[in-house]
Amino acid sequence: MDSVPETFVQMFDGTSVLVAAYDEFDRLRYANPAFRAAFFLDENETPLWSEIMRRNHDAGRGSVIRAKDFEAWLISTQSRRGKTGFRAYETDLVDGRWLWMTESVRGDGWMLCIASDITGLRAEDRAVRQDRDFAVKTSYTDELTGIANRRFVTERIEEMLRRPPSKAGVPGCIGLLDIDHFKLVNDRHGHQAGDLILRDFAQRISGLIRRSDCFGRVGGEEFVLVLPRTPIGQAALLVERMLATVRTARPFADRPDVAYTFSAGLAEGRPDDSAASLYARADKALYSAKMGGRNRIYCDGSEPDRPAIAQ
Incomplete structure (x- = not known):
């Protein structure tokens, strides 16, 4: 990742926090070992975010996606992904971990994603938080097409x-x-x-x-x-x-x-x-x-x- 000083890359590589950067076309340009391990990425590959989601979903690993129609879910999610300067949300992985994910987007469209493991937080509160996130998503989604409203x-x-x-x-x-x-x-x-x-x-x-x-x-x-x-x-x-x-x-x-x-x-x-x-x-x-x-x-x-x- 040429735009990040080597010192910062070393810091990212050495942390258990998941760190990744995507360009304006949503292609992965940097991911630390923790991120690559969580989403089953080889050391040097740079796939599109949609490719990461699709192949992990097909393999039954990575993020938990509770949608009957994966392609419809993908279109709906992409219609809002990276469109605001900052977004924070929870997501869970098939291996049982829960992550607190933040997305920060620069003016040129590059996006930095940082995820921390919050599995230890009270499990009984998760349903409330998920219901809140679902309500927010629904308020911004066109019901027929699944894209933004x-x-x-x-x-x-x-x-x-x-x-x-x-x-x-x-x-x-x-x-x-x-x-x-x-x-x-x-x-x-x-x-x-x-x-x-x-x-x-x-x-x-x-x-x-x-x-x-x-x-x-x-x-x-x-x-x-x-x-x-x-x-x-x-x-x-x-x-x-x-x-x-x-x-x-x-x-x-x-x-x-x-x-x-x-x-x-x-x-x-x-x-x-x-x-x-x-x-x-x-x-x-x-x-x-x-x-x-x-x-x-x-x-x-x-x-x-x-x-x-x-x-």
Whole structure:
């Protein structure tokens, strides 16, 4: 870990406290021996956090995950993981240990995780603490898709606007993403099919964002991307990749002819912006994308509209 002085690395390596650092894409860049032992990691490997969770879950070890659908749990957890400057929570391991985990996130998206063994604390209090953590998680989660909800996304927009801007002077961007002709999908195929498309869309977009970004559903077929410290040109490239991915989606195995697209409006934060004013400009850009033919991006202030990638 080049950015940490060797003295600190030696301190981390010699402690029983679990210490790890992830980059902005949630790839492990440093882990001390205690962390690697707890999560069954070889000395020099640097997997993504999702890969660590998936393979340990498949092997019946590591963190205890009380979800019937692991992939749904993963998407839901990633929609909130590393989105705030600091988070603390309890987690238990299959071997019986309980950990108090803290996550501290820098402005560039790097995250430091430190976990202490709290197995000796009163076991009878754990259920109360778990119920509290579950209630907090539920208040920030969209029930249908499992990703972040309007409340969580709005807080991330406000937080982005409060942070010092990047070196380029940009606090970041937001994007409004709206599935095209969604009412027709419900009318032709039924609301269950519409729900499946919403979940498919949430899963595909969640797999394309950086860990420092936030993606959530704010209602109906409308979703929001929060892209801290990201200029609008870079944001447009990210969303163009999403457009290309969704265009090839076929959510129904028995109906390969059913496809869907989305439109997007992007707006870059300004020094005098509030969450409401930034959202309003992105919404206006989304309207222009819809009026321009759908299946495309429109950037706030651009002229003319920015088309989608050619098929």
